[in-house]
Amino acid sequence: MTDSLDALEATIRARRTGDPDTSYVARLTHKGRAKIAQKVGEEATEVVIAAVTDDKPGMVGEAADLLFHLCVLLADAGLSLDDVRAELARREGVSGIAEKAARPA
Numbered sequence: 488m489t490d491s492l493d494a495l496e497a498t499i500r501a502r503r504t505g506d507p508d509t510s511y512v513a514r515l516t517h518k519g520r521a522k523i524a525q526k527v528g529e530e531a532t533e534v535v536i537a538a539v540t541d542d543k544p545g546m547v548g549e550a551a552d553l554l555f556h557l558c559v560l561l562a563d564a565g566l567s568l569d570d571v572r573a574e575l576a577r578r579e580g581v582s583g584i585a586e587k588a589a590r591p592a
């Protein structure tokens with residue numbers, strides 16, 4: 488089943504090499520990895536600001552911006568949402584508390 492993130496990922500892959508005059512994905516990709524990563528950081532900060540001010544509609548909008556820019560960054564690195572899903576599946580059932588306690592000193 489294709490969800491909205493899968494559809495977004497497919498669109499981003501298709502637009503990466505598009506026309507920077509008409510495609511934001513192409514324009515941002517053209518600016519390079521560092522600029523894409525900077526946008527992810529900015530959008531994450533905006534999620535944090537919305538969260539601490541309890542701006543729920545803002546959180547939804549900023550979270551969408553963050554996920555979108557994260558997908559652009561993953562695509563630029565040749566990574567996919569399935570790579571992230573696989574890592575989350577690997578962690579499934581492993582408590583974060585137990586995992587941290589088992590880390591080498």
Ligand SMILES: N=c1c2ncn([C@@H]3O[C@H](COP(=O)(O)OP(=O)(O)OP(=O)(O)O)[C@@H](O)[C@H]3O)c2ncn1[C@@H]1O[C@H](COP(=O)(O)O)[C@@H](O)[C@H]1O
Nearest residue numbers: 495498499502505509510511512513514526551552555556
């Ligand atoms: N989901 C999004 C999406 N979310 C946010 N944005 C854009 O992300 C940009 C973020 O705005 P900012 O002001 O933070 O960034 P900026 O204008 O680059 O400013 P600077 O940081 O460079 O100064 C805006 O232009 C938003 O419109 C998105 N642009 C595209 N998509 C999806 O990607 C698809 C392909 O888009 P295009 O590549 O533009 O065809 C679209 O159909 C959508 O599904």
